[in-house]
Amino acid sequence: MAHVREITLDELNTKTFIENKTQELIDTVPTGTAVNALSGGVDSSVVTILGHRALGARLKTYFIDSGLMRQDEPPRVAELFKELGIPVVIVDAHEDFFNALKGLTDPEEKREAITRTFYQEVFGRLVKDSGARYLVHGTNYTDVEETVAGIKRQHNILEQLGIDTQSAYGYKVLEPLKELRKPAIRALGKALGLQEELYSRPPFPGPALAARVIGEVTPERISLVRAATHIVESELAPTRSFQYLAILHEDRVTGIRSGRRDFGFQIEVRCWDSEDAKTGSPTRLPYDVLERLADRLTTEVPGVVSVTYNITKKPPVTIEAL
Amino acid sequence: MAHVREITLDELNTKTFIENKTQELIDTVPTGTAVNALSGGVDSSVVTILGHRALGARLKTYFIDSGLMRQDEPPRVAELFKELGIPVVIVDAHEDFFNALKGLTDPEEKREAITRTFYQEVFGRLVKDSGARYLVHGTNYTDVEETVAGIKRQHNILEQLGIDTQSAYGYKVLEPLKELRKPAIRALGKALGLQEELYSRPPFPGPALAARVIGEVTPERISLVRAATHIVESELAPTRSFQYLAILHEDRVTGIRSGRRDFGFQIEVRCWDSEDAKTGSPTRLPYDVLERLADRLTTEVPGVVSVTYNITKKPPVTIEAL
Numbered sequence: 001m002a003h004v005r006e007i008t009l010d011e012l013n014t015k016t017f018i019e020n021k022t023q024e025l026i027d028t029v030p031t032g033t034a035v036n037a038l039s040g041g042v043d044s045s046v047v048t049i050l051g052h053r054a055l056g057a058r059l060k061t062y063f064i065d066s067g068l069m070r071q072d073e074p075p076r077v078a079e080l081f082k083e084l085g086i087p088v089v090i091v092d093a094h095e096d097f098f099n100a101l102k103g104l105t106d107p108e109e110k111r112e113a114i115t116r117t118f119y120q121e122v123f124g125r126l127v128k129d130s131g132a133r134y135l136v137h138g139t140n141y142t143d144v145e146e147t148v149a150g151i152k153r154q155h156n157i158l159e160q161l162g163i164d165t166q167s168a169y170g171y172k173v174l175e176p177l178k179e180l181r182k183p184a185i186r187a188l189g190k191a192l193g194l195q196e197e198l199y200s201r202p203p204f205p206g207p208a209l210a211a212r213v214i215g216e217v218t219p220e221r222i223s224l225v226r227a228a229t230h231i232v233e234s235e236l237a238p239t240r241s242f243q244y245l246a247i248l249h250e251d252r253v254t255g256i257r258s259g260r261r262d263f264g265f266q267i268e269v270r271c272w273d274s275e276d277a278k279t280g281s282p283t284r285l286p287y288d289v290l291e292r293l294a295d296r297l298t299t300e301v302p303g304v305v306s307v308t309y310n311i312t313k314k315p316p317v318t319i320e321a322l
Numbered sequence: 323m324a325h326v327r328e329i330t331l332d333e334l335n336t337k338t339f340i341e342n343k344t345q346e347l348i349d350t351v352p353t354g355t356a357v358n359a360l361s362g363g364v365d366s367s368v369v370t371i372l373g374h375r376a377l378g379a380r381l382k383t384y385f386i387d388s389g390l391m392r393q394d395e396p397p398r399v400a401e402l403f404k405e406l407g408i409p410v411v412i413v414d415a416h417e418d419f420f421n422a423l424k425g426l427t428d429p430e431e432k433r434e435a436i437t438r439t440f441y442q443e444v445f446g447r448l449v450k451d452s453g454a455r456y457l458v459h460g461t462n463y464t465d466v467e468e469t470v471a472g473i474k475r476q477h478n479i480l481e482q483l484g485i486d487t488q489s490a491y492g493y494k495v496l497e498p499l500k501e502l503r504k505p506a507i508r509a510l511g512k513a514l515g516l517q518e519e520l521y522s523r524p525p526f527p528g529p530a531l532a533a534r535v536i537g538e539v540t541p542e543r544i545s546l547v548r549a550a551t552h553i554v555e556s557e558l559a560p561t562r563s564f565q566y567l568a569i570l571h572e573d574r575v576t577g578i579r580s581g582r583r584d585f586g587f588q589i590e591v592r593c594w595d596s597e598d599a600k601t602g603s604p605t606r607l608p609y610d611v612l613e614r615l616a617d618r619l620t621t622e623v624p625g626v627v628s629v630t631y632n633i634t635k636k637p638p639v640t641i642e643a644l
Contacts, residue, residue, distance in 0.1 A: 107576065107585070214573045251536045251573045254429065254644055256637040263429070264638075268630055284609040290633040291604075298638050306639040308590055308630035311612040315578040316586075316620050317628040322576055 006141045007179040014191035018050065021176040025054035025136070028174060034134035035060045035126060035171075037118070038088055039206065040069075040077035043138030045198040046189040047177055051136040052086050053192065060130055061086060064122055066114075067094030068208035068222055071230045080195055093122045094219075101210065101217040105250075107322040110217060114207045127171050139175040140185060142277050181276040202233075202243040203277060203319070211320050215250030224248055227301045228267045235293055241283045242274040246297070247321045255305025264305030267297050271309075272319055280314040328463045329501040336513035340372065343498045347376035347458070350496060356456035357382045357448060357493075359440070360410055361528065362391075362399035365460030367520040368511040369499055373458040374408050375514065382452050383408060386444055388436075389416030390530035390544055393552045402517055415444045416541075423532065423539040427572075429644040432539060436529045449493050461497040462507060464599050503598045524555075524565040525599060525641070533642050537572030546570055549623045550589045557615055563605045564596040568619070569643045577627025586627030589619050593631075594641055602636040 007017070025034075038048045038061050051059045061081070065074045078088040100113040100121075123135065166172050177185055182203060189199030205211040212225045228246035236244040247268040255264045269290075274280035294307040310317065329339070347356075360370045360383050373381045383403070387396045400410040422435040422443075445457065488494050499507055504525060511521030527533040534547045550568035558566040569590040577586045591612075596602035616629040632639065 214575070249571070249573050251571050253536070254640045254642070256640060262638070269633075282609075282613075287604075287606045287633075291635070294634045298634060305634070306632065306643075307634045308632050310628065310630050311591075311609075312616045312620060312627070312629045313613070316584070318576045318578060320576070321628075 004141065004144050004178050006181065007184065009181075009183045009187060012180070012184045012187060014188055017188065018053065018191065021050060022054040025051065025174065025176065029055060029058070029134050032134075033058050033060055033130055033132045034136050034174070035062060035123070035130055035132040036136040037061075037123065038063050038077065038081070039204070039208070040073050040198075040201075041138070041204045041206075042182065042185055042189060042199060042201060043140050043177060045077075045081075045138075045194060046185050046192065047136055047138035048081065048086065048088075049084065049189070049192045049194050050176060055136075059136065060126075060132065061088050062126055063088050063090045064118065065090055065092050065094065066097040066118070066208060066210075067219065068097060068114075068210045068217070070204070070209065070233075071226055077198075080198055083195070084193070091122065091126065093117070096121055097210075098217070098219055103216065105215050110210060110322070111207060114210060124170065133171050134174055135171050136174045136176065138185075139173075139178045141179055141181045144178055145278075181278070183276060202241070205320050207322075211322050212245060213248050214321060221248055224265065224301055224303070225267075228297055228304070231296050231300060232269055232293065235289065235296070236271055236285075239271065239283055239285065239289075242272045242277070242280065243319055244269070244271040244283075245320065253306045257305070262305055265301075265303045266306040266308065267301065267304050268308045268310060268321070269293055269297075270319070270321075272314070274314070274319070277319055280319060282309070282311050282313070285309070326463065326466050326500050328503065329506065331503070331505045331509060334502070334506045334509060336510055339510065340375070340513065343372060344376040347373065347496065347498065351377060351380070351456050354456075355380050355382055355452055355454040356458050356496070357384060357445070357452055357454040358458040359383075359445065360385050360399060360403070361526070361530070362395050362520075362523075363460070363526045363528075364504065364507055364511060364521060364523060365462050365499060367399075367460075367516060368507050368514065369458055369460035370403065370408065371406065371511070371514045371516050372498060381458065382448075382454065383410050384448055385410050385412045386440065387412055387414050387416065388419040388440070388530060388532075389541065390419060390436075390532045390539070392526070392531065392555075393548055399520075402520060405517070406515070413444065413448065415439070418443050419532075420539070420541055425538065427537050432532060432644070433529060436532060446492065455493050456496055457493050458496045458498065460507075461500045463501055463503045466500055467600075503600075505598060524563070527642050529644075533644050534567060534569050536569065536643060543570055546587065546623055546625070547589075550619055550626070553618045553622060554591055554615065557611065557618070558593055558607075561593065561605055561607065561611075564594045564599070564602065565641055566591070566593040566605075567642065575628045579627070584627055587623075587625045588628040588630065589623065589626050590630045590632060590643070591615055591619075592641070592643075594636070596636070596641070599641055602641060604631070604633050604635070607631070 038044050074090050081088045100117040104110050186199045210217045225248040232246040249266040255262045271283040272280040273283050297307045360366050396412050403410045422439040426432045508521045532539045547570040554568040571588040577584045593605040594602040595605050619629045
């Protein structure tokens with residue numbers, strides 16, 4: 001396992017870092033094509049603009065629409081990159097992902113199914129078609145650290161886990177952001193000319209909304225958590241918190257609808273104050289905001305009868321539920 | 323189904339009510355013995371002191387220790403009634419209840435198993451042994467109303483559901499409190515000379531801690547929710563809220579322990595502002611209190627990595643989870 005040393009926000013000289021990483025990418029991929037997967041998150045957005053700075057049209061950027069994305073996410077992200085002169089190909093892979101996730105409830109098995117579907121099936125096909133031998137990926141320092149510590153298996157951390165992607169999947173993974181945590185990556189994105197909507201957005205997990213569904217991931221359950229996520233993001237964006245999310249529980253609880261018993265769904269809201277995702281505290285949201293969230297989630301998301309707010313620090317809880 | 327009209331707190335004349343109900347009990351049970359089950363909740367405590375006022379030693383009071391009770395509850399309640407000169411027999415029925423609950427996850431099936439075990443098996447035995455033909459029970463007006471509306475099946479509402487306990491279980495159920503909601507029942511308890519610790523305590527459900535465990539009810543899971551309940555009650559008693567409780571989820575979530583991933587338990591805290599349990603709002607607890615709760619629950623209850631606070635009003639959620 002390669003040793004990685006963190007470069008903090010204070011240490012980061014964006015100009016030098018961009019020059020060095022650009023040169024490294026050119027040296028590593030002197031000819032031919034590389035691919036990268038853009039999810040719309042800060043890390044993959046920054047790696048996309050950095051990769052294009054280095055490799056230009058030799059970097060092919062794909063947006064894998066797994067069916068697990070947020071509302072309107074694929075076209076919106078493609079549009080933002082079009083503004084930057086970077087073409088993004090949207091790949092519809094709903095069926096691959098939902099088939100792979102069918103019947104799985106264990107979080108590690110779900111992550112593994114997503115990793116396998118993402119890197120092997122969908123990317124395998126794209127790499128084969130494109131002839132690319134390199135994948136440029138937005139792995140960050142927190143991913144490296146948590147994977148090494150065994151806290152969480154990041155789907156984008158194959159090399160750190162000792163998986164030889166060259167022989168396993170036919171391509172090599174390049175991770176130019178792996179020395180940086182989120183604040184440094186945001187600063188880098190700003191320096192690279194990324195729109196604020198992209199470099200300042202809250203973190204979003206690699207497995208997307210699948211990380212926000214406890215139990216089996218089905219199109220119906222993703223659609224519920226997508227609606228809940230849309231409400232939570234629109235209500236909590238003004239807080240400028242580090243991250244905010246909605247989780248669909250598998251547990252159901254008793255509620256009342258039209259005066260009768262309704263055994264319904266529960267949504268958990270989390271909203272984090274954090275510098276770097278390493279530690280965090282629940283944002284002290286005003287009760288007016290909490291009650292409006294509960295009202296909207298129970299009236300606008302079909303079947304939801306109960307809403308909770310997570311009040312635990314990280315550690316012992318993690319930012320995401322799975 | 324018998325029609326029941328509410329007597330509100332404002333309408334209630336405790337002196338007249340006590341005289342009338344005492345006379346009614348004497349008229350209904352002119353000779354022989356009656357039994358009642360004391361759980362330590364307000365309703366069953368008030369019905370115990372009222373029943374003894376009417377029937378004296380002809381009322382035999384049992385505390386069925388189902389194994390689902392709160393920490394130290396059976397001996398503490400027996401002691402309080404001993405102070406009032408009312409003898410309470412504690413019946414150990416752990417095995418009956420845990421056997422009946424084994425493998426059940428559906429809330430209605432769990433409630434039915436508890437009802438059956440309580441009224442048929444355990445009470446059936448006691449009634450047979452005691453020769454009693456009457457059960458005096460603390461059914462209140464909210465129970466009647468919610469059962470009639472089909473929101474919740476109360477375990478103590480057999481007659482309202484049209485179950486003939488006489489032929490089914492060999493005894494008749496008397497419900498002297500069924501016209502009253504909680505505030506009126508508390509006023510009645512005070513007028514009857516019950517200790518404040520009993521008449522002012524928060525409501526507690528008939529199925530006890532089984533109502534606070536989502537999924538299968540096992541001795542291990544009851545022991546976790548019992549420890550959590552003890553913490554929540556001791557931290558939230560000073561708020562004087564209507565009701566406060568801890569729920570053990572079946573869902574598990576990712577946490578971090580000693581720097582490593584720990585797929586652990588989640589506890590949900592609820593704390594209600596309410597007049598009568600008919601409607602309610604989450605108490606606006608200060609974040610210092612919420613964070614102390616989360617700290618204590620994650621450090622003192624084995625395996626708990628996450629704590630949430632319910633922010634939904636009733637309706638659409640109910641006071642209890644199941």
